[in-house]
Amino acid sequence: MRFIIYALLGCVWWDVTTGARRIKLGLGEPNSPETRNAQPVVDYWFQQKLDHFNATDKRTWKQRYQINEQFYKSGGPVFLMIGGEDKMSSKWTNSGAWIEYAGEFNAVCFQLEHRFYGDGHPTEDASTANLVYLSTEQALADLAEFMVGTKATYNISPESKWIAFGGSYSGSLAAWLRMKYPHLVHAAVSSSAPLLAKIDFHEYYKVVEGALSTYKPACVTQIKLANQMLNAIIESDKEIKYINKKFKLCDPLNAKNNKDVSILFETLAGNFAGIVQYNKDNRLSNRTNEITLETLCDIMTNESIASPLEKYAAVNDRMLSSNNLTCTDYVYENTVNILKNISWESPYASSRQWTYQTCTEFGFYQTSNQDEHVFGSKLPVNFFTDMCAEVYGEKFDADLLAKGVDRTNWTYGELNIKETRVVYVHGSVDPWHALGMTRTKTVKTAAIFIVGTAHCANMYPSATTDLPQLTKARATIKAFLTDWLTISDDLDSANQETVRFD
Structure with missing residues (x-):
């Protein structure tokens, strides 16, 4: 039996075989540009401290990095791409x-x-006790330590300007790096970055709804009716066999198991949310890239399909077939057991690590808990916070998370972050823009808002199929970099206004 989770693994919408379809942050792999031959890539290893904030802890580990010098000329800047959660x-x-x-x-x-995340293992396993060393503060200190050490290793001039790049979670790190270590980082490009930590991220599905409605308002109506029909069947505990068959469930549904029911609703909502979040970007080609929000809405408004519920099932069929899956797994226990696996050899290690960060620093839980909600009422916030305690231990409760989210926000300043020379880029279709900087609020920063583009779209290689407004946005980012690379640290350009591309 196979099952699937779409997890926050570096801005990617991964097809991994874990308990359910779960849409998070993530950066996918880029298509290789047709006009340039790829250079050989070699892994290098930087000796890194395990705990940057305890001088008596002498433990170290080796952190993986790569370098591309094909364009470098003496006196040029240093670009640093920050790794994310995969x-x-x-x-x-x-x-x-x-x-x-x-x-x-x-x-x-x-x-x-x-x-x-990845091949560098700071500890012997990913036990809860060891995950205490997984935090944004430690990750930012890693970056600072790396920059200082790399200057010596590669004889980089002290006058060379460093520019940080990142998308999604690593986009947040890019902005925070510029704020926390301004003497090391000259400027940053922060793409699709959620700067506001929030436990109940109910806005997520509102953006999804808006994107679907913009294409076809009837699509949203049909989705809402389908969820109401599904809920009525489950609440009555009748015709469950119909649900098992129509949605090709891997195991018979127990309507009285509320957590399994929640996973099922989340999985079916994820069919739409994942496509919207990454709609028409330029990631490395895969089957799901062939599916767009238009594809799914065309199914939901197909009058030849009898009922909204059957249309909803037809969308699920399309998503299963696109990932070579034969059935839909929705069992809560499967997800919890996978997240409890502390081995580095687990193919789902990144899922465990990222979930830990959401349980201690961010929240980011995409809830749907109102009867009139398009995707139903089966995803309350406690569904997610309860999972934290089940996976990592009872002390990881809602109170610990609330304190962690508060700490993240007052540490980095949420949407009132104070920094200079950061360009924030968001797409209107990307649900994560609801937690990001879409309007300039501080001096000497810029916000770019691209209508019609999805998560991290500006980070991928240029393509002939790019929307005109995306092409303009990339050119504007280049203009800011040109400006910032030709000024000294104490002579910034004037305050920037929000740039909107329709």
Whole structure:
């Protein structure tokens, strides 16, 4: 039996075989540019401290990084791509908008993998006791330590300007790095970054609803009716066999198991949310890239299909077939057991690590808990917070999370972050823009809002199929970099206004 979760693994919408379809943050792999031959990529290892904030702790580990020097000329800047919540992809070392910018500015490019994700293992396993070393503070200190050490290793001039790049969670890190270590980082490009930590992220599905409605308002109506029909069947505990068959459930549904029911509703909502979040971006081609929000809405408004519920099931069929799956797994216990696996060898290690960060620092839980909600009422916030305690231990409760979220917000300033020379980029279709900087609020920063684009779209390589407003946004980012790279640290350009591309 196979089952699937769409997890926050580096801005990617991964098809991994874990308990359910769960839409999170993530950066996928870029398509390789057709006009440039990829350079050989070599892994290097930087000796890193385990705990940057305890001088008596002498433990170290080796952090993986890669380098691209093909465009570098003496005196050029240093570009740093920050790794996110999955294994670092070598494709980013040779591809993406940042590499195109590197060619323009003669930059040397480094990509650094995030601690606890990928091939660098700071501890013997990912037990809860060891995950205490997984935090944004430690990750930012890793970046600072790496920059200082790399200057010596590669004889980088003290005058060379460092520019940080990141998307999604790593986009947040890029902005926070500029804020916390301004003497090391000259500027940053922060793409699709959620800066506001929030436990109940109910706005997520509102953006999904808006994106679907913009294409076809009737699509949203049909989804809502389908969820109401599904809920009525489950509440009455009748015709459950019909649900088992129509949605190709891997195991018979127990309507009295509320957590299994929640996973089922989340899985079916994820069919739409995942497609909206990454709609028409330029990630490495895969089957799901062939499916767009238009594809799903066309199914939901197909009058030849008898009822909204059957249309909802037809969408699920399309998503199953696109991932070569034969059935839908929704069992809560499967998800919990997978997240409890502390081995580095687990194929779902990144899921465990990221879930830990959501349980201690961010929240980010996409809730749906009102009867009139498009995706139903079966995803209350306590469904997610209860899972934290079940996976990591009873002390990881809602109170600990609330304190952690407060700490994240007052540490980094949420949407009132005070920094300079950061350009924030968001797409209107991306649900995560609801937690990001879409309007300039501080001096000497810029916000770019691109109508019609999805999560991290500006980070991928340029393509002939790009929307005109996306092309303009990339050019505007380049203009800001040109400005910031030609001024000294104490002579910033004037305050920037929000730039909107329709």
